[in-house]
Amino acid sequence: MGKKVKIITIIIFLLLLAGGSTWFFLFKKEGKAEEVKEPSIDEVVEASVDIGDVTTNLSSENYIKMSFTLQTNSKEAKEELTKREFQVRDIMIKQLSNMKVEQFQGTEGISSLEQILKKEINSLMQKGKVVKIYTTSKIIQ
Template sequence: MKNNKIIIIMLILLLTITLVGAGAFIYIWKFTGEEHEEKEPSIEEIVENSVDIEEMTTNLSTDNFIRISFKIQTDSKEAKEELAQRDFQVKNLIIQELSEKTPDDLKGKDGQAKLENDLKDKINELMQEGKVVQVYIVNSLLQ
């Protein structure tokens, strides 16, 4: 009788240790293992999911004007198709955004990066299928 109690206690302890070990393994594997980061898209995927905004000329808030063109990268083919259909709205946003800028606002790397980010945010407000990942200025002439 005493032997049976000892065997039962040992089995319960062995089962408890096994369950705790399995739980620890699952926790470590699930939460602290290598993160499955999204891989960066290849250049082919970037080009495939991008829309070109042809060169446009518009006035700035001063007597100056700018001639500029963009490439807008989206996160999917569906987003690219939607963006292509919204071409007129995107051009309108660009004109509105540039009409409030001065030449000093657009000079240098910081000024261009701010314009790209502002346009990305404004265009993403329009988007329903996916989103804009990056806006690139591909040509710019400020006069």
């Protein structure tokens, strides 16, 4: 009977050890996943590209002039985006030309435009990506 008690004690000890180890590693990994650090303002500025005024006719009888700042995820992406500025402007003009003045009422239209532009510009990118587009000015006439 003494041998069985020792075996049961060892099995219980091993199960507790395995359970404790598993719990430790699961919660340790969750803590690290939550430590995603937002970039500082200096890092944002360092990885951003200003696109000057983009002026075009809307599909209605109005015209629009907008400026954007594009935040990338790396210096390499910023360099590539700077070289591709003519392609970025082309995408912006085509998107704006298909829009009507009503689509710019409120923040939803601008947010939607920013998401569309981000998706299309990222399809060009090879050395990184655009993580955020900021609309820095907008004039409709």
